[in-house]
Amino acid sequence: MRTPGRPASNGRKFEKVVTILERNGRRPARLIPILQAVQEEYRYLPQEVLTYVATALDVSPARVFGVATFYAHFAIQPKGKHLVRLCDGTACHVKDSLPILDAVRKRLGLEGKRQTTPDMLFTVETVACLGACGLAPVMVIDDQVHGQVTPETAVRLVEEVIAKEGQS
């Protein structure tokens, strides 16, 4: 039997991809929902898995790559364990979201175009409107929404995650 506590193995993830493809009837028209579901499993879209999806749907790999790179939602690079998304939609932007981004990135040592920390613990992204403008500026850490954040509270939230990681 499978050893308990072992993280979802590569084999399991692949089984999941197979299920996702079957569930969508291997229909090329379902490419986007398929990619969304695959990204749930892998947290990004590995090239060889995209190739497998292309093969299964009988769509050219170049087309699958095109779709995967068109939408900001899809990542073709691995993401960190924790995903920090900062809203930079109009409402959040006017409520000074950018200094928050700068503070978080600085705390995590992210420079240039880098979005993921070298230890693969964090990925920091901006999104255009999370639809929670009343709480602006909004930051989401691993699906937990935080409203009216400031650079200080944002850094504190990130540090809480780091602390938890240190304990485990």
Added chain:
Amino acid sequence: METVTATLPALKTVTIDGIAVPIEGERNLLELIRKADIDLPTFCYHSDLSVYGACRLCIVDIAGRGIQGACSTPPEPGMTVRTQTDELRRIRQISIELLLANHDQQCPTCPKSTSCQLQDVARRLGVSQVRFKSVHSPRELDRSSPSLLRDPNKCILCGDCVRFCSEIQGIGAIDFAYRGHDVAVLPAFGHDLAAGECVNCGQCAAVCPTGALTPRPEVDEVWRALHDPKKTVVAQIAPAVRVALGEEFGLPAGTSASGQIVAALKRLGFSAVYDTAFSADLTVIEEANEFLRRKATGGRLPLFTSCCPAWVKFAEQHFPELLPNLSTCKSPQQMLGAVIKDTLPAARGIAPADVVVVSIMPCTAKKFEAKRPEFAKDGRAEVDHVLTTQELARMISEAGLRFSKLKPESYDMPLGFKTGAGVIFGNSGGVSEAVLRYAAEVITGTKVASPDFHAVRGEDGVRLATVTLGDTTLKLAVVHGLKNARALADKARSGECDLDLIEVMACPGGCIGGAGQPVSHDPEARRKRTRGLYDADKNLDLHSSQENPFVTECYAKHLGEIGGKRAHELLHTHYGNRRRIGDETIRLGEGPSEAKLNVRVCVGTNCFLKGSQAVLQGLLREVDENDLHDSVAISASFCFEKCERGPTVELDGKRIQRCQPEQAIAALREQLAAGKAPQP
């Protein structure tokens, strides 16, 4: 007396710049405008492809509707359209100016210079300055393909290449990737063009309005060989070249200029000029015999032609089980190369290493074909360099030869003698017709009254013909465009096809529409070249390959029997499976796999369709249920190139073919029981 009033149906018209133009089935306003002899500029409109509407150059002002793209507006009776207003002019100029801002403007050194549509339209529209600064950083050129050069810095994102590759060829080797400012036309995963499923047909380059995709030149290499006193450089000219090269020097499309081309090649320093139509005659004889033998003995049918290297690579990638249906005959280019390399050293008393064969082809895929390992003997290629029609024109210009003033010269014998059957190879349907001319004589035992088989001629992408010769009825299909070929090949694979012979050419109209041909602004050019080749056939004395006395002599002196051992060595080949995706692997185990029993399951297209997914799932379950994670490493691999006997599983380096889940699991258990697996 009663008056009879007949009402004529009102003619449905659109008023274009004050002139009433009747609507006669035009699909969009642009077609109607062009019918009225107004050459509205476009980049992204191509009548064979879907409407894209991106370049915004064909905008017109429609009364009551405002400014619209002509390409994407269906004509309606009563419309009033203006193609020239001050506003339209300004919008078009700005569109060009914005395109130029991000365009690598190294025009004098660009291979597309003077035939570039961006250059042409900018000049026509009077764009005299570019006020915007480029925000693009230079991207690297893709030189990976033997057939094509990809320069992303010159791409204007019209998408013509993307649509041709997917809509006509059914491949999709390149597509748009990324978004907004970063958008680019790229092969899958941003890899090199040569790494993927590109078949080198080059039609992307043929439709590219700029220098973003161009045939990869070999002019320098050929000059070097010509300037090397040790080398004997000989040329072969494909049929389609003779009716197109003149276009580069102001002759109308379809003008046969064989004499001048031979003269030009001699002046450039070629020591002999041969005709690929000679080896097309050889191909006819070998291929017709192969065909008739298969037909008589119940061999694999339909027989697919194999002259087109783009189709061959396509078949290798997509139809591994149909490879036995491909004619084993080499293409005429390779046959002639093989015969030259086999006979010329002895005939001239020179070392084989000093013979250089250069072929002049209408085709970019021929460059790839010449470099295939199958076509080299003792490390020497049968054909050393391939020049496209465009490249030869450039060499003639570089040498300063006045093409139209050249005194026509004749091909060198014996390899320069051909019949009309060899010449029509350049047209879609030509190979079939040439084979029919031969088969008719063999089957009926008499010479045919007329050599013309109009049933296989025409322009449609798929043409079916039934030809009765004596007691034998032959069913043929002639296709151009690989998407059309795929549809027929799918049927052949599933056994729903009762055809005997299928001729496939990748390019529209066959080789005369090849991507190496001159860039033409004459929409009738293809048709004129086709006619030019049929006329050339008419003007020759002989029309059937079996009548070629030099071919007969070649068999007697060098090749022996038709289809015999020596003929096979020189004129035939075999093709193999080929992966269409880079060598990728999905690792399905944890941790390092070096010390484990490695099991790789092929999930390439063919094995996938044959059920390799179930094999993979079975193995994964076996590993899971018996907790073998520490001793077995399973991975999914993209193509071992053993497709025809898939699904393929590789267990500890050993291949199991036509592998079913139970068989794979049994093999895994056996291997583990034998204790061959290294202990964790």
